[in-house]
Amino acid sequence: MARLRQVDVSKTKDRIVLAARDLFWEHGYEATSLADVVEKANAKTGSLYYFFKTKEELLLAVLDWYMENLFPVLIQPIIAHISDPVERVFALLDGYRKALVATGCTYGCPIGNLTLELGDSLPRAREKLASNFEGWRTWVRKFLEEAGDRFPEKLDRAEVAMFVLTVMEGGVMQARAQQNLEPFDAGVRQLRTYFYLLSGERPKPQ
Amino acid sequence: MARLRQVDVSKTKDRIVLAARDLFWEHGYEATSLADVVEKANAKTGSLYYFFKTKEELLLAVLDWYMENLFPVLIQPIIAHISDPVERVFALLDGYRKALVATGCTYGCPIGNLTLELGDSLPRAREKLASNFEGWRTWVRKFLEEAGDRFPEKLDRAEVAMFVLTVMEGGVMQARAQQNLEPFDAGVRQLRTYFYLLSGERPKPQ
Amino acid sequence: MARLRQVDVSKTKDRIVLAARDLFWEHGYEATSLADVVEKANAKTGSLYYFFKTKEELLLAVLDWYMENLFPVLIQPIIAHISDPVERVFALLDGYRKALVATGCTYGCPIGNLTLELGDSLPRAREKLASNFEGWRTWVRKFLEEAGDRFPEKLDRAEVAMFVLTVMEGGVMQARAQQNLEPFDAGVRQLRTYFYLLSGERPKPQ
Amino acid sequence: MARLRQVDVSKTKDRIVLAARDLFWEHGYEATSLADVVEKANAKTGSLYYFFKTKEELLLAVLDWYMENLFPVLIQPIIAHISDPVERVFALLDGYRKALVATGCTYGCPIGNLTLELGDSLPRAREKLASNFEGWRTWVRKFLEEAGDRFPEKLDRAEVAMFVLTVMEGGVMQARAQQNLEPFDAGVRQLRTYFYLLSGERPKPQ
């Protein structure tokens, strides 16, 4: 039973983490004040500092949340609904597309945002951001490996998984800059073409 | 005599823009205080506000600087030294690689950083960021067009140029997250493979 | 024990309100900086903003203070010491005269000052200033009504009460402008003459 | 010819004075910045300081403008159009009523505003404010003297003139506080009643 409530919204600490997660996503780390967080979490300053020693610690907790929820929120539904391994990769990308649509191309990937905003100013956060990327790429690599001989044996699946993330992040960035989906969709199209070519077929006419 | 110093780099306004450019690049927009800017520019707060009505206006001036200097700083040297059009594309990417090396993978692309940090919170800045991307991609498209029939006639050169930027930005992001060049280099390798495949050849062994 | 100090004048919030009240009175709203306020209140900027969201909110609190203290500070002592209702009116005026004397005709009526300084620039403050006037006039009207048939039945006591405030404020203003009591005293004399005439008697020789 | 252009709007100095006059009237002295003044006057900071050493000097020039224009703007039209001396007094009051109507009871008497805002913080300004009052009262006294034996011989015309100003200022103040003309009109009504009583008649029924 309790297992189902990994995050209990009724608990102050969790409400704070979720509020911080959303605000860091929407406005970034620096532009989010802890006053904003406690207000959104319907908590009090003192409470926040009871649970988190500093703003940085709160950020780390948010990054842990993302790591813990990568599978249940992003991966598991894809595995449940899609069987073709290559299509699982594109379904993952399509999740980010849906988020772009839902926010009018305003928000993007929270991990990518924080990576570029923070650089190496908070090294512990940077490590967790890298771990988030690592986890994401691990699942893509797994999918690609499931595709078996549909790709050349020599193809480095881990590197291609990294490339998929590269395309996703670069596409989201440009989509946000110009406020439309075209750069993201273009990236996905090129990636599909690349996969076709890798699998030995001729490229689809564009 | 004085006529010769019409564009005097020691002029306060220029010093302020250059200082802001560097600090926004290194620490981001929010994390940079105007006190930092004037100190680095060896100017005074009052002077900054004589030239720029707000911090946002200063940012816009910085983004204008990037637009005006895209050609002389990034493009022109490549055109001067490299004749093969496809290699010009990779030389452009290599410029970003060199910046990553020089900064120990700490800083990345200033335009990409600001795009993700700011989102749509400063709409005028967002437009200028989009224009910067647009300018960059225009040059890549030009290079690809110069490559003539080395790519299929039907290939959408503009979309591929967009894809090149996508790969660059996505690669820089992951390189910064994990503090090494591997994701960037991997992205470039995959892109080279893609170009080989598009041009009808077999991929180089990886 | 602590129960006895529920209203502790040494409490930071109260000290801030009282300091602001005095400074707004002495120098006006705009000319008073919040740095002045916290210094006089022996508090810190952060504390001020813990209790008051803006400078305007602090002003509103000061205006509330005046409303709450109209009776205990100005009215009650008069009622306690003077029984003749008409003389209660003049005793109220005499209170302002004493304040002029005490400050060398430098300060006047804090409500009048703020009314003219602020106009409608802070509408919520304007409403509270109007309420202060309203409260003041209500007491004067009450005194006039207690005077019963010493004034003609048809005389509009509320309007005369308004006139009393008019004379007080106009007299204080000119007394401050020329730095002597003469305009104030002249106004009171004319008002006495008016009251004599209204009550059917001949005016006292001036 | 030149006599007709006592204030030449085309001259920078005059434009500055008129802009300052309006802004001091609308927002007060402290709330008006010299940047506001030069913008409204379509002048430049340097120019303002060419003509006026300090903000205080500018204020003094504005107060001189009011003194110089009391007769041509306020008094002369009344003398030209109204012959009854007592009605000239009420015509003067009616001029202020018209200003209240025109501004929705937002602005009042510029001299009164500045008197209460500044107190004795700028002594030279205070003197000029007192002189403005003095000039105004002198004309009212002149009108009352022209009324000859309509008032008792013993009546101190100068003191009554002072009282008229008192009623005007106190009425304008309350009208601005409660954003309607009633306090001003009530003051004028009471003053008329007073004049009737002074002239030996019975008060008009109210």
Add this chain to the structure above:
DNA sequence: TATGAATGAGTCTTCATTCAT
């Protein structure tokens, strides 16, 4: 477990003023 109060350095911005041209 939670919180109301307090802190003071720091934020962006505005200010009256100066000065060389």
Add this chain to the structure above:
DNA sequence: CATGAATGAAGACTCATTCAT
């Protein structure tokens, strides 16, 4: 006469953080 540039102190306000209860 007039002005563009520069100044630095001061403005209102926000911040992450601390602490006693």
